[in-house]
Amino acid sequence: MPFLVMPFPAFDPVLVHLGPFAIRWYALAYIVGILLGWFYARLLIRDGKLWARKKAPLTVAQFDDFVVWVTLGIILGGRIGYVLFYNLPHFAAHPLEILQLWNGGMSFHGGFTGCVVAVIAFARVNKIPFLSLGDLTCAAGPFGIFLGRLANFINGELWGRPADLPWAMIFPNGGPLPRHPSQLYEAGLEGLLLFAVLFVMVRLGALKYPGLIVGAFACVYAVARSTAEFFREPDAQLGFLWGGATMGQLLSIPLFLAGVGFILYAVRHPAK
Numbered sequence: 001m002p003f004l005v006m007p008f009p010a011f012d013p014v015l016v017h018l019g020p021f022a023i024r025w026y027a028l029a030y031i032v033g034i035l036l037g038w039f040y041a042r043l044l045i046r047d048g049k050l051w052a053r054k055k056a057p058l059t060v061a062q063f064d065d066f067v068v069w070v071t072l073g074i075i076l077g078g079r080i081g082y083v084l085f086y087n088l089p090h091f092a093a094h095p096l097e098i099l100q101l102w103n104g105g106m107s108f109h110g111g112f113t114g115c116v117v118a119v120i121a122f123a124r125v126n127k128i129p130f131l132s133l134g135d136l137t138c139a140a141g142p143f144g145i146f147l148g149r150l151a152n153f154i155n156g157e158l159w160g161r162p163a164d165l166p167w168a169m170i171f172p173n174g175g176p177l178p179r180h181p182s183q184l185y186e187a188g189l190e191g192l193l194l195f196a197v198l199f200v201m202v203r204l205g206a207l208k209y210p211g212l213i214v215g216a217f218a219c220v221y222a223v224a225r226s227t228a229e230f231f232r233e234p235d236a237q238l239g240f241l242w243g244g245a246t247m248g249q250l251l252s253i254p255l256f257l258a259g260v261g262f263i264l265y266a267v268r269h270p271a272k
Contacts, residue, residue: 011154029151033144052208052271073118081110109251131210138217146191153183182232189224212266218259222252
């Protein structure tokens with residue numbers, strides 16, 4: 001055990017109680033992340049010089065309507081993905097717990113799939129280019145990811161593997177060993193780094209190549225998540241899987257390959 005171990009801050013997972021209701025940090029992270037992403041996407045839509053025709057292929061009002069669709073996609077996809085990928089036997093035995101979102105349990109890869117379904121469905125209904133809508137959604141996505149990982153840290157969940165480092169922490173439910181604060185690693189890699197890469201790409205004209213931001217998002221996130229998984233303790237009910245990989249790493253492989261496909265398509269088919 002290292003001589004210096006940082007104490008884990010004793011956060012209350014509930015931000016405030018309002019009578020019988022409780023506002024939790026986890027829920028607040030989703031709400032604020034969606035609002036920030038919504039505001040950022042509106043700025044991108046209004047900035048004509050970022051688009052091939054000096055005008056976005058959808059209006060601010062259309063994106064406002066889309067926010068409801070993508071929110072449902074994130075919640076439903078994230079929860080269904082967690083149930084299927086991470087703890088299916090448990091939820092099969094306790095199906096009512098599937099509805100208990102306040103207890104946590106969301107899968108990024110499931111949420112991403114839910115977003116894809118929402119993008120395609122909304123684009124078809126409103127007759128707008130689904131790749132450009134996907135680019136906007138992915139450009140705004142890191143806000144929610146960053147805040148979600150901070151909420152994981154506040155909840156003292158998804159902690160890292162045992163570590164002999166000065167910044168290692170003993171998490172309340174993580175046993176007596178000091179561990180990597182892997183939630184903060186993920187917040188930095190999947191949130192801040194991902195946003196920085198996409199921000200630069202957008203400013204360099206990536207939105208003029210529909211699907212390029214979607215592909216970059218998928219590739220960078222897959223690499224960032226796979227890297228962070230080397231420091232994150234695997235889910236107890238799953239452990240290490242094929243070849244010593246974690247579920248997060250295995251799910252990131254098809255995500256990365258899909259991202260490469262979007263990038264190749266985008267660079268060959270710029271907006272006209």
